[in-house]
Amino acid sequence: MASIKTVLRKKVFSDGTFPVCLRVTKNRKTKYFYTIFRSTELEWNYSSGCFNSKNSNYIQNNRLLLKFKDRALKVYSDLQMEKEYFNLDDFSKRFRVDNNPENDYVFPFWEEIISEMKLAGRMGNATMYEETMKSIKQFCKFKKIRFQEITNTFLNKYEAWLRSRGGTDGGISIKQRTLRALYNKAIERNIIKDTNHPFKTYKISKLKGQGIKKALDFDQVTKIINFDTSQYPHLEDAKNYFVFSFYTRGxxxxxxxxxxxxxxxxxxxxxxxxxxxxxxxxTILPPVQEILNYYKQHSLPTKYVFPILLKDGLTPAQIDNRKKKTLAKYNRDLKEIASLCGINKSLSSYVARHSFANCLKQKGVATDVIGESLGHKDLTTTQVYLKELGSTVLDDAAALLL
Incomplete structure (x- = not known):
């Protein structure tokens, strides 16, 4: 007798989530196969082995989990037809090959992970994986490579190649982190063994980006808050979005x-x-309430607060495409607002988040409270202590900006 079920394995990650695994049991022996998912206990239905409605994308995520399970059931059924006796090692080998016919070759596995991310609606991650894979393929001159070929030497040569093409520490760091994440996924799925891990000797932490965080001071933010859009109606949304972001902790x-x-x-x-x-x-502060009231009257007949997504029921790919188009316009409008307000800085959507932190610092709020306000996940002593703080401390800190 055998059982195949999707389960939440009790191996907690630093963010409080647990890995979602495919558990295969045969003759009282069990093996776990990692999926791309993590979940909190509140988002998981233990009896049915799937995400519940508290998960923000539970329908599509459950479809993908079912796909994993169906694939495992097919592999198990095929082995039953072919062999009189087989064990979990036989199943594991067949299941890995079924998932990745070229086994330990990098690019087929990489493409599979990208497909899974797209199916799960993780378009931002999928885009980053695609861009990094394209870069690695160019570096390798489009030759097939195995995971065993990704060594410390390989990583240093790739870094040098990126620098020769104008790469910065920040950009190189992003690509190397993506490659490391892929490598770890291959270990989790038993594609490769966790021996001679190249990122144990190649330290991404040495790549310290030199870019300066762009932020406004409180006087500059006040200029945007008080900016009269009556003569510039095309900038109304951009102003509202920036002010809303600023007063909702970035x-x-x-x-x-x-x-x-x-x-x-x-x-x-x-x-x-x-x-x-x-x-x-x-907590909704008065400027935020004013903006919410405005969009109650002016937003589209959708479930969304802001008139960015034009209708309900869009696919993840459609949402990602819409985001790219509207974000580009938003950033152009912000630059026009900065010019009209006499702010000699390049304004973009993320400046509101940096400005929130900068203005709290101006008001004398402790750095650790600022970090908690922004939702930083660094595992420091201060952050562990701040987990005990109630949200009223953070709301009081934000209220100082009124």
Whole structure:
């Protein structure tokens, strides 16, 4: 007898989530196969082995989990037809090959991970993986490579190649981190062994980006808050989005784009940050309430607060495409606002987040409280202590900006 089930394995990650695995049991022996997913206990249905409705993308995620399970059932059935006796090692070998016919070749596995990310609606991650894979292929002159060929020497040569093409520390760091994440996924799925791990000797931490975080001081932010758009109606949305982001602890554009009216109650906004999956509950300050009231009257007949997504029911690919188009316009409009306000800085969507932190610092708020306000996940002693703080401390800090 055998059982195949998707389960939440009790091996907690630093962000409080658990890996979602395919558990295969035969003759009282068990093997786990990692999927691309992580989940909190609140988002998981233990009895049915799937995400519940508290997961923001549970329908598509469950479809992909079912695909994993169906693939495993087919492999198990095929082995039953072919062999009178087989064990979990036989199943594991066949299942890995079925997932990746070229086994330890890098690019087929990479393409499979990208496909899974797209199916799960993780378009931002998929784009980053695609861009890094394209870069590695160019570096390798489009030759096939195995994971065993990714060594410390390979990584240093790739870094030198990127620098020869104008790469900066920040850009190189992003690509190397993406490659490291792929390497770790290959280990998790038993494609390769965790021996001679190249990133144990090649330290990405040495790549310290030199870019300066762009931020406004409180006087400059005030100019934008007081900017009269009556003569510039095409800039109304851009101003509102910037002010809204500033007073909601630097909510980024992606999270604003998909913010729903159901996430807003009489006194708070509650949402899960797309980038980190951290949950935020933010007290609605008067400037934010004013903006919400405006869009109650002027928004489209959709479930979304802001008129960025034009209709409900868009696919992840459609949402990602819409984001790229509207974000480009938003950033152009912000630069026009900066010029009209006499602000001699390049304004973009992320400046609101940096400005929030900078202005809190101006007001004398402690650095650790600022970090917590922004939802930083660094595992430091200060952050561990701050986990004990209530959200009222953070809301009081934000209220200082009024």
């Amino acid at each position: 909510m980024n554009y992606t999270d604003m784009m998909v913010l729903k009216w159901q996430d807003v109650d009489a006194t708070t906004i509650s949402y899960i940050r797309n980038k980190t999956k951290g949950r935020f509950v933010i």
